[in-house]
Amino acid sequence: MEEQPITPARFDFEAGEVLLLDKPLTWTSFDVVRKVKNTLRIKKIGHAGTLDPLATGLLILCTGKKTKQIDLIQAQEKEYTGTFRLGQTTPSFDLETPVDQELAYEHLTEEELRAALASFIGLINQTPPLFSAVKVNGERAYEVARRGDEAEIKSKQVTIKEFELTRVALPEVDFRVVCSKGTYIRSLARDYGAALGVGAHLTKLVRTRIGEYRLEDALTMEAVQALRPPRPEGEQDRPPRQRRERLPERRTGLEYYQSQQDAAASTPDTPPVS
Known part of the structure; x- marks a missing residue:
């Protein structure tokens, strides 16, 4: 059976949806919630389990009446x-x-x-x-x-x-x-x-x-952007918001790691332990 395309019509955010997202590197869980809320014009939304900014992968968002399931989802392995x-x-x-x-x-x-x-x-x-x-x-x-x-x-x-x-x-x-x-x-x-x-x-x-929710079934942030509904007639575009600065500590650690990776790339690979 051919897979159906992901379209706004497949979701009823007010009645409630469980959305699986692939959180990008350096984004906080709140960054993802705010972006999805604003992009898809969702009134009630929350996440079921924080991911650190330097982690990626499965972040579950619940909307509408499905927000009542957040505690249940968080409790799963x-x-x-x-x-x-x-x-x-x-x-x-x-x-x-x-x-x-x-x-x-x-x-x-x-x-x-x-x-x-x-x-x-x-x-x-x-x-x-x-x-x-x-x-x-x-x-x-x-x-x-x-x-x-x-x-x-x-x-x-x-x-x-x-x-x-x-x-x-x-x-x-x-x-x-x-x-x-x-x-x-x-x-x-x-x-x-x-x-x-x-x-x-x-x-x-x-x-x-x-639990039974898996990363391979998650939406990317680009896929979320593609679900953005048309702007209501007569509504004016908002001026772009200034992107907030990331914490210096995060940049420091990442820059150190990247410098180490660059140094390693210029030398022969370390063989696996035997």
Whole structure:
């Protein structure tokens, strides 16, 4: 059967829709919600689970009466793929902040890398990153972190159902994780690096699944733009809004990583661990 084209007529946003979006790199989840709301002229809309700005992949938006399903969708298990960079740590556990420590990693074997995964399977205690949206004395932790202040964040229990390495090419390892709601993959990067004694941080993260909802079924932001309804007769175009500046910390981390990638590209490839 031939696949039907995606058209505005296929959606009833007021009655309620569950929209699957592929979040672009550096966009916040709120950026996506605001763009979709304004583009498609949706009155009531919300997302079912935040993705960090430096993550990409599946972001679920609910509209109209379907916003009542947000909590139910958020509670479902998540699947992620991505990359850890071993031998380096950052304060944010990802590329939002530059590297603050470097440790030797060359001695690690693939057997050691895979053996370290076992301690993270099942119900574990995990401490969220200071650069996160958890509340500390009524304030978001990332606001405390960006002032340069310290804060104590309590650990919590999360469940890691599956955790595997899909590529080993030191200092990088690719992974796939299936986990419960509330799991921070950045914290998993930190803890995995600590278990190996070499440190680690997250350099790439893609959310591929939430429950039965999958990334391959998601719309791109370009596809959303194509669904934009015609402007009502007589309505004037709004003047273009000035694009808000991204946080300097994010640019710093990304620029550092890109410089490292450029340097690596000019040298022979690192062979996989054997």
